[in-house]
Amino acid sequence: MESTHLFEFILFLLVIILGLEVLAKRVNLPPxxxxxxxxxxxxxxxxxxxxxxxxxxxxxxxxxxxxxxxxxxxxxxxxxxxxxxxxxxxxxxxxxxxxxxxxxxxxxxxxxxxxxxxxxxxxxxxxxxxxxxxxxxxxxxxxxxxxxxxxxxxxxxxxxxxxxxxxxxxxxxxxxxxxxxxxxxxxxxxxxxxxxxxxxxxxxxxxxxxxxxxxxxxxxxxxxxxxxxxxxxxxxxxxxxxxxxxxxxxxxxxxxxxxxxxxxxxxxxxxxxxxxxxxxxxxxxxxxxxxxxxxxxxxxxxxxxxxxxxxxxxxxxxxxxxxxxxxxxxxxxxxxxxxxxxxxxxxxxxxxxxxxxxxxxxxxxxxxxxxxxxxxxxxxxxxxxxxxxxxxxxxxxxxxxxxxxxxxxDEHAESSRSHLSRAEAATLVARAQIDAIETPGEKNALQTPDRHRVAQFIQRLHVLQAYSETPDEHDFADREAEHEAVLAAIGAGRQEVLRLHRSGQIPEHLLYTLEHQLDLQELAADTERF
Incomplete structure (x- = not known):
């Protein structure tokens, strides 16, 4: 088979593969x-x-x-x-x-x-x-x-x-x-x-x-x-x-x-x-x-x-x-x-x-x-x-x-749930130790993770509004400090999760789960940075 025809055949197979994947899901069949x-x-x-x-x-x-x-x-x-x-x-x-x-x-x-x-x-x-x-x-x-x-x-x-x-x-x-x-x-x-x-x-x-x-x-x-x-x-x-x-x-x-x-x-x-x-x-x-x-x-x-x-x-x-x-x-x-x-x-x-x-x-x-x-x-x-x-x-x-x-x-179902709870709690404690970000009009807004996210979005709204009104006068120094604090908090959480894993307190699959959550938060912080 010539190289051009081989490529066309491979592309044809790829189209067939995608169709079979969809069909398998529709009829509940292993792909x-x-x-x-x-x-x-x-x-x-x-x-x-x-x-x-x-x-x-x-x-x-x-x-x-x-x-x-x-x-x-x-x-x-x-x-x-x-x-x-x-x-x-x-x-x-x-x-x-x-x-x-x-x-x-x-x-x-x-x-x-x-x-x-x-x-x-x-x-x-x-x-x-x-x-x-x-x-x-x-x-x-x-x-x-x-x-x-x-x-x-x-x-x-x-x-x-x-x-x-x-x-x-x-x-x-x-x-x-x-x-x-x-x-x-x-x-x-x-x-x-x-x-x-x-x-x-x-x-x-x-x-x-x-x-x-x-x-x-x-x-x-x-x-x-x-x-x-x-x-x-x-x-x-x-x-x-x-x-x-x-x-x-x-x-x-x-x-x-x-x-x-x-x-x-x-x-x-x-x-x-x-x-x-x-x-x-x-x-x-x-x-x-x-x-x-x-x-x-x-x-x-x-x-x-x-x-x-x-x-x-x-x-x-x-x-x-x-x-x-x-x-x-x-x-x-x-x-x-x-x-x-x-x-x-x-x-x-x-x-x-x-x-x-x-x-x-x-x-x-x-x-x-x-x-x-x-x-x-x-x-x-x-x-x-x-x-x-x-x-x-x-x-x-x-x-x-x-x-x-x-x-x-499952011999380890209960222990896995307790491992996850302990790891999540330790991670939040580690992050809370340094994740005290001051938002406009409110001190120490981080009392819960959800409240922290709300406070961050409120601050970003204020920054966007101020910048749209006076773009030449707005200073992003506070925003940069907030970004650094968020990264430091995420880093602290990651170190705590890794410490728990290396000491044998949590298994790998929980390490991957928690680390992935922290990685996504870090990427989100970098993406939303002004």
Missing amino acids: AVALIAGGIALAVMPGVPDFELDPDLVLVLFLPPLLMEGAFFTAWTEFRRQLPGILALAVGAVFFTTLAVGLAVHWAVPALPWAACFALGAVVSPPDAVAARAILERLPLPRRLMVELQGESLLDDATGLTLLRFAVTAGLTGGFNATHAGGTFMFLALGGMAVGGVLGLLWVRLVPLLGDVSTAIAATFALSWVSYIAGEAVHVSGVLSTVTAGLVLGWYQHEMFSAALRVRAVACWRVMVFILESFVFILIGLTMRAIAEHLGSVENAVSTYLLPVSVVLVAMIASRFIWIFTADLIRAGLYRVFGWKGGRFSFANATVMSWAGMRGVVTIAVALALPEEMPGRALIVISAFASICATVIVQGTTIGWLIRRLKPH
Whole structure:
């Protein structure tokens, strides 16, 4: 496809995406489901040009910024607190699913080499960060479950891709060394985190020096691709490099970034992520043409692929249920044995977590990227596509109903409300200590936040009226002093919120909420300044 026609086709897809987003909202359907279905419809529609999905380009272009955005907004304190559960999903569940699917496929297709069976298991084992966020962000999940699912989606791709690398090597060479594989896995993981940590710290120091907000935002986008490509270039995990860089940037941005940079960067990233996610899902649907080539006739598809693909889907979904229920029961038993608070087993929580394993772009991209000479490649590609359709379309459309029906238990609901009340109260106290602005005819007008806003607007009205009558004589010295006092008050509130967070008294999601409110107040004060 020529470059001009490619651009026109991308623009055409963007228009289709916007229409499908509107349609999904009208019929109360997850947008990811509508986009995949729309992509499949385009793939079988006559007249739509052929579009060959480059799997390597997909991974480099789409995956890094989506991982970066997820890591940037990850609640680091809660992430660290739930790290055992996250690793149990991101590493343990992926290993277990790879093993279970590999055994099941070898049972269904005995002629398929073991390495190819486990390669298929590695392809379908990791739930996808894009699919998980697209489906779950609109659902009322308990905080612990959301943190664990988000953390799993950030880290499990590294596990799945590493296992796939070992399986492909074994399938092509016929050799496998478990000790060497274990050492390589640790090197890839630790090396990726080291590269991402160094780049993240460098970027944190660099971004404030850029001065211009637009340039700084562009630098944060660049970090996502630089960290991924740098990790892959030195033969470590690009996924973990990107995630680590995003975590570092997210931790330090409260201290290093200005209010204008934070607010505008969030807005820019939201738009970029929306576009990338939408293209990811519609491109997944468009791969239906490539899948159809592997399937051949309907008779061949049914006779050759129906049984093994069905076995893959059953093993993939069942293994996640088995792993999560077993892990939660063991966790509850340990809490009871050691007398720790909380940690009791919840059937609702375990069921929702088990049903939330949506697959996405990484699954289909790595399947299409397999060498042509890989045994069982056609089955792997078809199974990858089927796993995405089954999890996103079936699980994605039913998980909301499941959550409403089971009402999973939120262990930290009450503490979150008390944290918010304490943080808001402390912030108001900190601001009130220096936010005593004198307005015309009234001393110490700040008795409540609402009264303070009214007093500010009254003063601005007086200033505007005085300036319109005598523009040459009006002095803005008092107005400038008021502006400085407002900024000082907002700064005091921000420092208090950050102190509460750093001391462990409030979690990240409350820090983001309160900080965003203060940032908006600072931007409003700058905008209304005369």
